[in-house]
Amino acid sequence: MSNALRNPHGSRLAALILLSIPVALYILVFLTPLASVVSLSLDNSALGTGFATLRAATEDGDADRRAQALLTDLGAMEQKQLGETARMLNQEKTGFRSLILKTGKEADTIAPTMDGLVSFDKRWADQEYWGIIDRNIGQITWRHYQKATGLKVDANGDLTISKGDDIYLRVMGRTLLITLQVTILTLLIGYPLAYGVTNGTRRVSGTILAIVLLSFWTSVLVRTTAWVVLLQTNGLINTLLVGLKLTSEPVQLIFNRFGTLVAMTHVLLPFAILPMMNVMRTIPKSQSDASRSLGAGPIETFLRVYFPQSLRGVLVGGGTVFILALGFYVTPALTGGPNDQMLAYFIADFVNKTLNWGMASALSVMLLSTVVLLVAAARIGQWMMSNRKGIA
Amino acid sequence: MSRVIYWGSVCFCTGFMILPLVLVWPLAFNTSSFLTYPMEGFTLDWFRKVLTEPTWTNALLNSTKVAIGSMIFAVLIGGLAAIGVMLTRRGTQMVLSVLFVSPIVVPTVVLGVAFAYAFGRVGIGGGYIALMLAHSILGAPLVFLSVITSLRGLDPNLDLAGASMGASRIYRFATITLPLAAPGFAAGALFAFITSFDEVVMALFLADPGSTTLPIALFAGLRDRLEPSIVVVALLLSLMSLVVLVLINRLQKRGTKTVL
Numbered sequence: 008m009s010n011a012l013r014n015p016h017g018s019r020l021a022a023l024i025l026l027s028i029p030v031a032l033y034i035l036v037f038l039t040p041l042a043s044v045v046s047l048s049l050d051n052s053a054l055g056t057g058f059a060t061l062r063a064a065t066e067d068g069d070a071d072r073r074a075q076a077l078l079t080d081l082g083a084m085e086q087k088q089l090g091e092t093a094r095m096l097n098q099e100k101t102g103f104r105s106l107i108l109k110t111g112k113e114a115d116t117i118a119p120t121m122d123g124l125v126s127f128d129k130r131w132a133d134q135e136y137w138g139i140i141d142r143n144i145g146q147i148t149w150r151h152y153q154k155a156t157g158l159k160v161d162a163n164g165d166l167t168i169s170k171g172d173d174i175y176l177r178v179m180g181r182t183l184l185i186t187l188q189v190t191i192l193t194l195l196i197g198y199p200l201a202y203g204v205t206n207g208t209r210r211v212s213g214t215i216l217a218i219v220l221l222s223f224w225t226s227v228l229v230r231t232t233a234w235v236v237l238l239q240t241n242g243l244i245n246t247l248l249v250g251l252k253l254t255s256e257p258v259q260l261i262f263n264r265f266g267t268l269v270a271m272t273h274v275l276l277p278f279a280i281l282p283m284m285n286v287m288r289t290i291p292k293s294q295s296d297a298s299r300s301l302g303a304g305p306i307e308t309f310l311r312v313y314f315p316q317s318l319r320g321v322l323v324g325g326g327t328v329f330i331l332a333l334g335f336y337v338t339p340a341l342t343g344g345p346n347d348q349m350l351a352y353f354i355a356d357f358v359n360k361t362l363n364w365g366m367a368s369a370l371s372v373m374l375l376s377t378v379v380l381l382v383a384a385a386r387i388g389q390w391m392m393s394n395r396k397g398i399a
Numbered sequence: 400m401s402r403v404i405y406w407g408s409v410c411f412c413t414g415f416m417i418l419p420l421v422l423v424w425p426l427a428f429n430t431s432s433f434l435t436y437p438m439e440g441f442t443l444d445w446f447r448k449v450l451t452e453p454t455w456t457n458a459l460l461n462s463t464k465v466a467i468g469s470m471i472f473a474v475l476i477g478g479l480a481a482i483g484v485m486l487t488r489r490g491t492q493m494v495l496s497v498l499f500v501s502p503i504v505v506p507t508v509v510l511g512v513a514f515a516y517a518f519g520r521v522g523i524g525g526g527y528i529a530l531m532l533a534h535s536i537l538g539a540p541l542v543f544l545s546v547i548t549s550l551r552g553l554d555p556n557l558d559l560a561g562a563s564m565g566a567s568r569i570y571r572f573a574t575i576t577l578p579l580a581a582p583g584f585a586a587g588a589l590f591a592f593i594t595s596f597d598e599v600v601m602a603l604f605l606a607d608p609g610s611t612t613l614p615i616a617l618f619a620g621l622r623d624r625l626e627p628s629i630v631v632v633a634l635l636l637s638l639m640s641l642v643v644l645v646l647i648n649r650l651q652k653r654g655t656k657t658v659l
Binding site for chain 1: 405408412416417420423426433475479482484486487495498499501504505506508509510511512513514515516517518520532535539568593597599600614621629630633637643
């Protein structure tokens with residue numbers, strides 16, 4: 008069918024008509040929302056709209072005109088907007104809140120010159136405050152990204168990381184660490200299973216495959232539920248441990264890193280096994296037989312003949328698990344403690360608890376771009392590998 | 400020695416995969432409300448409780464509605480996309496395939512933020528429509544992949560035979576291609592249905608109190624209080640997955656049989 012449909016004239020028009028609907032829907036319902044997240048992470052309308060006069064005045068650079076414009080803008084703000092502005096600027100430098108609120112309240116009475124401002128509050132003589140204002144009144148802002156990375160522009164315009172501001176950097180580090188640990192665990196546990204499916208007897212192979220598929224099709228939430236039930240303080244595993252007198256009292260198995268790693272490994276295992284299986288199926292059995300007949304033992308045969316050829320599957324399986332694990336939310340949320348939560352948890356938290364869309368979208372953009380980069384790198388790697396094979 | 404390593408690791412890893420599920424399911428029938436062994440007795444009370452309590456039944460109903468709606472959307476989008484892509488040239492096929500498959504790669508949390516914000520802006524903030532649209536974007540790539548695989552597997556000679564006997568393109572498509580690709584569509588539809596039925600992250604962002612789905616109710620229950628009704632719901636959900644798995648398996652077997 009494919010050939011017949013592909014070449015005749017006129018199919019171009021049919022394709023165009025057929026594709027227009029899904030492409031339009033994808034743009035409208037998928038790409039536009041994603042793009043809106045990117046723009047949301049840079050959006051500064053909350054601060055930018057209030058300082059229109061000052062923005063215009065800043066281009067001249069005259070100090071008195073800037074002072075006047077600042078007073079005009081602050082004076083025009085309503086109480087709520089003034090408070091919000093003060094709160095956001097205070098995130099850049101503590102003490103800014105009181106300065107803005109005080110200045111805003113008296114905006115009508117202060118002489119509209121730089122000297123007037125300085126005599127009202129001498130902090131206005133400090134260029135650091137003006138620098139912060141300059142950086143934060145544009146239509147777009149890097150504020151959310153700065154907060155997400157802990158990077159700050161200091162008075163000299165250099166990037167610095169301030170101590171204590173690197174919360175999300177540490178969350179990202181933790182996310183990568185957990186992801187890496189889970190990837191290694193899934194590969195270690197998945198490899199024997201993939202090997203069993205492809206090299207075991209018919210019965211072994213069938214049983215394992217059925218279990219893998221059943222696990223694959225059981226939802227993430229259900230499998231996480233099983234682990235929550237098993238690992239709880241009075242749960243099965245603790246009953247068993249105490250019953251066997253291995254411990255005198257229940258061990259904390261859940262709401263910590265152990266619980267998170269175990270549950271995530273279980274949930275992601277099928278994604279490691281299926282790619283490894285596909286690669287192992289292509290390894291000819293005759294090669295292992297040849298190696299054995301030439302006198303190599305089973306372990307040497309495995310290590311020198313079988314394993315190197317299965318590495319491609321390990322890479323694909325590990326890559327899949329790594330990419331999926333990066334964005335995990337449900338499993339760590341249910342089996343981890345406060346120090347085991349990954350980036351996705353904080354994204355959800357910003358939306359659900361504080362309605363801080365700016366931070367939620369900045370973290371989302373960082374997560375998404377990491378994933379997209381990894382996927383692209385994996386594709387290029389695969390392509391290069393298949394090309395090299397073609398030449399050889 | 401190598402036998403020992405082989406069997407030891409295979410048994411351990413198989414146990415790790417299946418035991419958590421196998422050990423937990425019987426607790427749905429336990430008389431005691433503590434989720435642990437030894438079981439005190441057999442009862443179906445927890446099932447009765449789940450099937451009569453409005454929290455669970457409403458959630459089940461909502462999930463079914465959303466899953467059916469998003470399945471229909473996903474089949475339309477993914478099916479049209481697959482047929483359309485098959486009609487284009489090779490280069491275009493690659494670009495379009497990347498586009499149509501791409502939602503799979505995006506972390507669901509990111510999609511949740513994107514949909515919650517964008518849908519909110521156009522006034523379909525929370526509820527059925529938002530959930531259906533969001534889930535259909537998640538299901539469309541699965542339908543697309545399923546349909547395009549079955550289309551690629553079709554024997555081109557069947558279509559050529561129809562053409563040589565004077566059948567028009569549309570007639571051939573409706574009477575030859577579509578029926579032969581039907582298992583691909585059906586499998587894709589099941590993929591989309593179960594994906595929506597099990598989805599929790601996006602639903603957490605998009606559902607309002609009136610459209611709480613079963614996974615959300617389960618998630619909330621897990622954070623709130625562990626009781627046997629939670630295991631019952633989990634058991635019902637996995638039975639559902641099992642049924643879908645068997646159906647898809649059948650469809651895919653039928654699909655390959657017709658090709659051969």
